[in-house]
Each structure stands twice: as structure tokens, then as C-alpha cells.
Amino acid sequence: MAILILAEHDDGGLKSETLNVVTAAGKIGGEIHVLVAGSACSAAARAACQIAGVVKVLLADATHYAGQGAENTAALMHSLASAYTHILAPASSHGKDVLPRLAALLDVAQISDIVAVASPDTFVRPIYAGNALATVQSADAIKLVTVRVSAFEAAEQGRSAAVEPTSIACGPDLGLSRRIGREMSQSTRPELGAAKVVIAGGRGLASAENFHNLLEPLADKLGAAIGASRAAIDAGFVANDCQIGQTGKIVAPQLFIAIGISGAIQHVAGMRESKVIVAINKDPDAPIFQVADFGLVGDLFKLVPELTAAL
């Protein structure tokens, strides 16, 4: 058995999601290879060589992989697939873009967002916004799986490079798609997916100004990432990529503080696996208190500054 992992990277460096996927692959068992496809991405490939458990790093470096478009990436992986029993990617926006496309090229099913490996062909995944966990078995020759990063520990990194990246032949440029712009949020805070503490705000904050003025000092103190409910994002309090939930980011930090969030199932889907959940809400009947470990009923405009001061 050999497992191919599609690396999450930005050419210059490897993203931490890759490490969690390596751990998931370790639970399946077999030789672990990592594919780094990008443009001028050898630094990312060298970083992948440092991950404990990785036997081989494949490097596909070409200008037509800049932006890592799904069409060219899936075509490349199609040509590599026959050597593998499993192909894994993080359930990131990139993994979710590429892996289903590859699955259709291979005429196999794809298993989305697994949270556990039951056996090499059987996986556990949440359905219905995490209100149910399904155990599914695949009969396909190649299993294509995206991995919920928050459900697996990160593999160790930093071993002295025992392997060197292997450059592989690049696939064709299908010329189907062109990236004409990209705007990444600038933030000095930890990434939502990897943060140990997440402060999340909802519609209760009432304005973008309040959202930042109240939550940032608290996040600064705790070295926390800032997240939000859909309502807060739709109201323009904070950028789209901060959304936590069924259709946003899935997080599972040590500490999650929900402030002015009602706790709709779509939101809870993204944070219910957090170790400790604190909720601050003025409505004692808010559903968020059904998933919280500690609940504080009251006006967030008074309580959040108090909490920030008390820490």
C-alpha cells in the first residue's frame, strides 16, 4: 500500500494542514508520499521532506501550477494515481476543489471530511452539519479522501532531511482557467484552523467597530485567532474567511469563546469539537448554552471588557 498526499502550500512554504493529513495517513498504514505541485515551490517541497513518516516527496514545479488550479492539478494527479491505494488531501478549500475532480477522472467515489480512520477502506465522517456521524466503506480500488484537519494531530516536523524532493514530469497545461487576482487577508494572528484559542463573535456585537474594539484586546491577550458567525460576516463585521461552521472553517481549539452568538446548528457544526467552550450571551435560552462548558448570561458590552481585564 502506498498513500499520496496532496500538500497544502503557498509555494514558499508548507501549510500546517499537510501535517495533520500525514497523521491520518499513518492511521491507514502504508508508505506515505507527498505531492507538492506549484510554481517555484521547491521550498515547500523541502519542508515536506522534514515531516516524520514521509518516505518520498514528489515535486511538480511549473508555471501552469501557479495558483494550483483544480483542472491542471487533478490532471497531474490522474497520471500518478495508479501507483497508490489512497490519495488524501486536507478538507481545505483547495483539497475540496481538486479531489472530487480527480475522483471523477478515476471513476471512483470521494469521501469528504473524515474525522477517523476505522480501517484502510472504512472511514468516519460527519453528515447533516455534524449532527450525525456516518461510517462508510469504499469498494473502489483507489480511495480518495479529504481529511478534517482539526480531528487529527499534526505530525512531527523538523527531522533532518532524510529524503530529497524527487522532481517529476509535469502534466499538460489544459489552459481551462486563469487566476486573475488573489487577495489574502493580512493578519498577524494565528490561523483559525491551527489556533489554540479562538474568540468568535456574532450578530450580538452589532457593528464592525464593536466587533474589533471588543474582541481584539481579548484575542491579543490570549494569542487567539478571531472567528465569526455567518450573521456577523453577512453584516460586514469581519472578512468572509473568518466564518466558522458547516460551510466555513472547522475549528477545535483548546478554548473557544463564543460572544453574542446564538448557536445555530450550522455554526455549532464548526466548533463543537473544541476542548473547552465558553459562551457569553444575554439570552439564557440561547442554544449555544447547550454545547458550552461554561456559560455567562449578560450583556457582552459589559462582560467582554471585564473578562479582558480579569485575565
Add this chain to the structure above:
Amino acid sequence: MKVLVTVKRVIDYNVRVRIKADGSGVDLGNVKMAMNPFDEIAVEEAVRLREAGIATEVVAVSCGVLACQDTLRTALALGADRAILIQTDVDLQPLAVAKLLQAVALKEVPQLVILGKQAIDDDANQTGQMLAALLAWPQATFASTLRVADGKLQATREIDGGQETLEVALPAVVTADLRLNEPRYATLPNIMKAKKKPLEVSTPAELGVDVTPRLTTLKVVEPLKRQAVVMVADVAELVAHIAHIPQVATLRNEPRGN
């Protein structure tokens, strides 16, 4: 240009799901069903393209049991011109749906297919990408804005950590994210009108598509329940409860000041 838009019949997003006692799946008996919310957004976008004079016809497609006709009638009431039901009682997985949609696309020859990014029952987030692969078309997934001009499509996509804009040639597949638009409500007159719009029924066999499931569901269980909440009276009590968490503990051990 013709636009195909897909609509899936799912449990209404407000309904709390119940798991069957035998662990075989989710109980759908007597449960309110509705159009997948992302598909409402897909329909809205297609209808807006027609209202803007860019699309000439909007065709809604649903795959599944006979009751998917209701979902299609909703799509017609929201402004789709006609509807196609691919009827089957087989439990359809994303690859099977993508193959059915491919067959429909080869017959209908649309320039654009808009799907939802994700069905809120299986949470798969696969069908659009699979359809694009089968048709060898470009894909713009998780789209939050669309612009169609001169045979090209520009889409802003929501990606981890930001957003990006793609330009793809038509024909293409798009999957709709939450912020692509705000869907309208169906008005009573439009619901009445929808009853007269054409709805064609076909089957997987007629389309020559094998829809046999590839994945077997062994069991479905509830997630672990969390411990009951401890309600605290004030901030001091809260801090006492979370003081052991490393990120809080470090703060508390550090000398105060500045």
C-alpha cells in the same frame, strides 16, 4: 445562452435530524423537506443572468425520488423556465449525480451549469467538481460573485484565508457559495404560474447511467454528547473555571502590569 441549474431535495435546514434506532441512517419520515439552501442561491443567480439578458433559458434539474418534483416546482416559481426530473429511488451518491447531470448536459448543451457548493444532508461538496471533470470543463467552485461577458466567465471564489478571482472560458461549471446573492422568495402568482411550466421526467436507465452506490454506509450514530453546561455568575467565576487552560494559565502566572 442556456443555463442549467441543479436543485436537490433535502431536509429543511431548520429541522433537527433524528437518527434511526437501528443506526442505518437519518429518519426522513414525516420530516419537512426543502430545496438545498445553496441551490436556492444557484437558481437565483441563473434567473438574474436571464433577467440581465445574458441567459436566454434557465433549466432546473433534480435527481431522486418523485417528490423532487416539488423542489423543481419551487425552482420554476423562483423563475426557472422548465424543469427536468431524473427519477430514481436509488440512494444517489455525488458521482452518480454527476454522471446523470453529464448526460443531461450532453443533451441540453448549456453554456453554464450552476450547482450549490454543498448539499446540507451529505455535506459532500463534490458534485460540481465531478461534473466539471466528466465534461472536461473548467470549474469555478465556492463562487461569491459571477460576471459573464464575451464568452468568458469571471468568478470570485471564497478560499481559505481570502479570496481569488478566476477567468474561465465557457462552457463552465460554477458552484455557489453563501454570499453569491440573496435569493428571492417565491410569490403566490409565480407559484401558480410555475404549475403550468414544463416538467419533463426521465430515468437513469433512459440516460444510460449506472447509479449503483460506490460507498456503503455501515452505520450512522449521534456524535458524543458534551457535558452539561456550568452556568457561572460572573467573570471572576468564569476565569476560575478556565484558569487551568495553558493559554490562560501562562497569562495568570505572569506578573501583572503594562
